[in-house]
Amino acid sequence: MNPLKGIISVPRRTMVAFALVAVLMGLAIVGQSYLIVDIVDRIFLKEADFKSILPMMWLLLGLLLLRVATTYWNGRLGAKTAADIKQELREKLLAKYTRTPVASAISGQSGEKVSVLLDAVDEMDSYYSQYLPKVVQTTIVPLMVLVVAFSYDLYTGLIMMITAPFIPLFYIIIGIMTQKRADAQLEKMTAFSGKFLDTLQGITTLKLFGRARREEQAIEASSHAFRDATLAVLKIAFLSSLMLEFISMLSMGLIALEVSLRLILFQSITFFPAFLMLVIAPEYYLALKEMGAAFHTGRGSVAAAKRIASELSAEERTVAFGKLELEADGPPEIRLDDVSFTYGESFALRDIEMKIRPYEKVALIGKSGAGKSTVLQLLAGLADPLSGEVRIDGRKRHDYAEASWFKRLSYISQHPYLYAGTLADNIAIGDLRTSSRAEIEEAGRRAGLAELASTLPEGYDTLIGEGGRGLSGGEKQRVALARAFLKQPDIILFDEPTTGLDVRTERLLREAMEELGRRATVVTVAHRLHTVRKVDQIFLLDAGSLIDAGTHEELLGRSEAYREMTKVGGGVAK
């Protein structure tokens, strides 16, 4: 029933508490029935006076209070369990996502992940807050009622015992029947219910074609078709509750018949046990019916549980780091030593050898999917190779301390992420404590942001929204540059834009990279001819393999693939 088995479990203590509450609830139900019957018996048959039943009335009140208290306690316990589990699940998912940077950085389906972390986890709530306590309760309470029935009237007990299995049995049979029918209808139902969203999404297109008004009828028709399809499935479910109702009614009727016949015809039972049976019988069947309903709730969480489980069991690749401090004077030498890497099926690198000397300018080129970005991830320490080593000054990269490594590195991507915060915050990314305002503004100026800042209402203190709304592609690129100017790194990994930015940003980008490169090693995933012409080394990748390396002139001389790639804009590069 629960795909999260083995991933997360409810503490034993909680289960014991649920059971305890259920027992108390059972006691309250039985005691309450007992007292009501006794009071009626005394007043009605034994003609007792009102005062003599008063103590019992108070006791009854106490039991009613106990019943309410157990309901409350049960709910409270459920809410707490659900809250704990949800928090634990989120922490587990979070740890998973942050430990598996490759998945986050490369496959990057963040929408689905956000949805799992928010919605799927929330959907698990009812499983722990309602289903679980209900299952415990509906197992224990009917048993207690059954014991009472047997101890007062054997025949009632027998009727209860014989009829009880029919209810779950019926649920199972009907469940299987509806499932088939539901599966058959499901496709129809999703198609019909999707129509509304589909139309809304297409409303602009529809309007442009002058068709929007006509769609109203289509929405109506599909909504009604959806209704009919859903009702066809629901009808079976309703029929099953009808049958269950019949079973429990029939059973209660049997009990009533049995006790009244014995009361009048055979006079083998007195009013007290007979009435008691009548009062507790509904409690018994109610609990059984609730069990069925609870299963329904439980089934609703299964899909969510599956999504969570599949995220948590996804392949995990952690990136290892050590304790060694990186030496502080200038950029280190970086080597890729026979490095291979796979991720899923589509991202692969095979036996890559690269040596990048301090202050060298290096370009990675190749068709999309050749593995350029993956090399950049490996160089950055955002992923570990599957085999082979990344060596820094001759030592394995994972011998170095994480902070010491990342402190020296900047990664300038095509799509830098902007956080909800001020422009200054975004330039400093958390470096606010160590950099002064003057330094931030200087970095902004060097990255060509001064003019932008002056047009913003609050300058560097203007909030730039979630996801950097309000900034153009060129401006985002400048923010990324400003980050690097502030950090003054020894190693710069640069993912050059694939398409042209505005003329000014292009020029700025070129100048800024030149300036940044004066005191750093620069590795560029290159998309510009002028970039590859200037670098010290070009690594040409194809389908995950390094097929050639050298300077622009060398490669032009010997590589057909390189000549093909640099034959840009119709003309041949010199």
Next chain:
Amino acid sequence: MKELESVLKEMVSEKRDIILSVLFGVLAGITAVGLFAASGFLISKAALLPPIQTLAVLIAVQKLSSLTRAVSRYAERYYSHRATFTILGNLRTSFYRRLEPLAPGIFNKYRSGDLLARIVGDVESLQHTFLRVLYPPIVLVLVFLCTIFFVSFFAIEVSLLLLAGAVLTGFIIPALFAVRERRLARTVRARRAVLSTEVTELLQGYRDLKIYQQLDEKERLLAEASAAYVSEQRRRELDGVRNLSVNTFATFIISWLVLGLGAWLVTEGELDGVFLALLVMTSLTVFENAAPMAILPGFFEDSRHAAVRLEEVVSEERVQAESGMPEGPVSIVFNDVSFNYPGEARPAVSGVSFELPAGSKTAIVGASGSGKSTLLQLLLLMYPATGITINGTDARRIDQESLYAIANVALQQNHFFYGTIRDNLLLAGETADKDLLAALEAVALGHLTLEDQVFEKGENLSGGERQRLAIARLLLREARIWLLDEPTSSVDPVTEAQIHEQLLAAVKDGTFVLVSHRLQGLERMDQILVMDEGRLVESGTYAELMDARGYFYEMKQIEQAVLA
């Protein structure tokens, strides 16, 4: 309650199913009370050893009522759910009817893509308004009225007690909790929004956070946000539990009082003892109808919130344009046009002036964010702006739809519907199959058949295929003006050139505007408008601009330097 007016309106139109479900709901409620009252009476009577016929009659009544109850319950469920889904359908159409005139401008206002999913979700949550919010009190009142009437034959005091109980559990307690619920639900939503932002930032900004060593801090913030959200959810849940407990307790107290009062009346000789069990059973059963009232506040708040949000979306006033599209070939003049998107401080375009003579072919170029798509949106009358005249008429006075009727438009995102290729092409109007096939051929989509499936949003097509299909759709339609926003950005250069050829042939002497990121194939344009940071920096023919060695020339240089 005012907020739920729209749902109420839809309900009124579904009278038949609603009346039937109320009828059966009340019948089921009453027969349940009757059934348990009869059991109580039966057993009491039996204790007095009556003749067997009396017993037989009583048992028969009991069986009959249990049968009626079960069947009524079934009918109630059927009709109430039918009503619910019909109301959902009606809500959708009526909402669509109000939204349709506001599109497409409204979607630009809500730039976040989840607006639509939210609308769909909100409309869906309104479907519960009937079954979970409006229906239970109606049934409650009717069942209680009948029961109180019935009980008053035995003991008027007890019936008054039941009345008090009904008011307490059916109205006072739910109303109290509904007030709290609104506050709690608001906090839960606020906390959720915080968590959602944190999660998105962490996942999307992962790389930068890691390199700047801010990941641990962010993780901590996220765990905190999650804990805050979970604890608010828990508070809301606990309030629900409290509501249920208080409500249950109230019903117990009433039944307890009924028992005490009944017992007292019997000892005083004002009530026959044989009816005592009947009264107690009646009281215990009738309050079952108050149970749905405990979950009502939650549903009420959800419905209210959904209704308010939907109202916000469609309440926008739309200025009715008085004029249709002027006759004849289309010429457009922009005279010092500036425009800010709502809520944005910086202008998206400023001080732009140009002319599009009738039958001219124009390209608008510039970097991303330079304002070129904004110009197209203004041309499409998606926003009102001063300074635009179409065939001499102020654009603000022209009805959008009359322009669309003579325009062929391709946006960056074109929608495709779930269905076949044919369905999607026929959006352009009734056309013979051979023309449809010719259009596919013209955009190099000859490998597709008309029966091929198109998934929702065209997800099974590549970006380039979607763009070509959108153009095919346009080729089937006559138009006086063509407005295309990067229609071939995902198509390879060779195919692109071929499609441009087809397009220009189809446009004939229509006015043609092409927004383009790429600078290839613009040699045949009558004029090229060059945009940068919202301003028109240059304009002229391809040859003129290249000769001028200005902004366009430099853009061209950059483009030529981009590696294949």
